[in-house]
Amino acid sequence: MSLLPLLNWNGNKNSLSLSWLRLPLLFLITGLLSPASASDNTEAIWPALKQTYFGDRQIRVEADDLLTIEAPKRAEDAAIVPVTIKSPLKQTTARHISALHLFIDNNPMPHAATFYLAPSLKQVDLSTRVRVDSYTHMRVVAEMNDGTLHMIKTFVKASGGCSAPAGKDHSAALARLGKMQIRMREATLGKAMPVQVIVSHPNNSGLQMDQVSRGYIPAHYVKTLAISYNDAPLIKMEAGISISEDPSLRFVFSPEQPGVLRVQATDSKEQKFDQKKRL
């Protein structure tokens, strides 16, 4: 992987104004310009990534007692790869996973998302959809409320054929930008149930070209997705361009009393989208 794809994914080569993009850019400049390409050594990128995001902190590896990650062995469609992260640990105030950091090592922007989790979520069972650029490790680092770090990983083969991480129909995606869905069955109090939130957004990686000016359209993506119940936060997802078009977050939730499930999304142009559902 060279510096070039990163710049291309960001699109606008002159204004990397997004602070969260600066860090990996720095690391790519300093840490990655080694002669070996990423595909030669599947672990090549992780040490630099670890240093950038976690410094000298210890990470317990192969933490499969705490975490599981499910992704297809082969990315069927490079633009839409479903990933599920689960934990058998019941979230309690005393002991819980406070954040999950998802990395896709060989993507132009390896840090795909961080999910901040409240103990009131009770159960960690999250799914999202990501773009996969090439053969890559996909890994999750769980941060406990005691500050310890635990990691698991899986390997995903890139898709064959002609699918590309860029979306399929950019104008269709733009046309419905900002539409939101909260999809779930009729809620039963005290019963765990899956909820899916989808935000229609091109989640533009910066690769798309403007038809008229023939210039790149700057990256435009959903930056945060915050989910709360009766105003108490449940999950906050901080995301970037490795998340698929029309970002989707599926989670399991047990409402204890009637109330309002609220989803608030903010994109990189500070556009805000808001949706509520009464349970």
Next chain:
Amino acid sequence: MFIRNLSLWCFPGLLLMQVACAQDQAYPIEQVTDGIYYHQGVHEDASKENFGAIANVGFIVGDDCVAVIDSGGSYKEGELLAKAVKQTTDKPVCYVINTHVHPDHLLGNAAFKQAEPSFVGHEKLPAALMARKDFFEKNFAETLGEAYQGAEFISPDQTVAIGEPLTLDLGQREIVLTAYSTAHTDHDLTVMDKNTRTLWTGDLLFIDRIPALDGSINGWIENSKKLQQMDVSYVVPGHGPAGKDQWQQGWQKQLAYLTLIREQIRAIIYDFGTIDQATASVGLTQKDNWILFEDYHRRNVTAAFVELEWE
């Protein structure tokens, strides 16, 4: 029919054509009908061995010049196709038409550059090229190895807008280029030869090889239904045999597949199911109907799922 036409095509010019026919063994070109030639791609994924020659590519010969329709899945295939054009006619190539962005249809473009043809595509082809170029470049340079060397992503200098078909004159021979709304991709183009009523569908039609969805399932079904009704005599599909006999059944089979998976995915979405559930169950009865089913079917289901979520 092909065998007869091919032998006719090899006869004139004896000595010279013997050489041509010997080379045809490695890269056979078949005549579909008067002035219409194509090479049928193999039903495989692109590899070093097949040098990416997995799609149908070919050309139409007019009195003045030649239109190439899709240039091949590698620079090497582009060169072979350019050579085949030269062996068939002394007319120059004036147009290289790309039916869509996929590498198996367009990586041969640079092999025609010298003739300075006009490159023609859908109005959305330039954007699609820009969006995918780096990804394709990285992946296909590796997949194809040496055969890739020389490939360039050449953007069209002439584009066709939806609802405004473009007619090109090759000399006593008019061809009509039509741009479609999102179907196989968001920038599909067909070419109709008016003299012989031959329709080049690009990847709007797959015969034998499983269709690959990279656009919109709803759009593809809708456009397939319209195309199926067209008054044509011969069809050159994007993949699979060209001719006058198989295309009607081809449209039906493709529509049956797309309609079936759409119906089953809709049921899963209605029941709050996931992509994983869909890829594990949808359309499996179609398995024996298609070559490369295992390689592309789940991908089609995935792509259709995220579209149908917004109905």
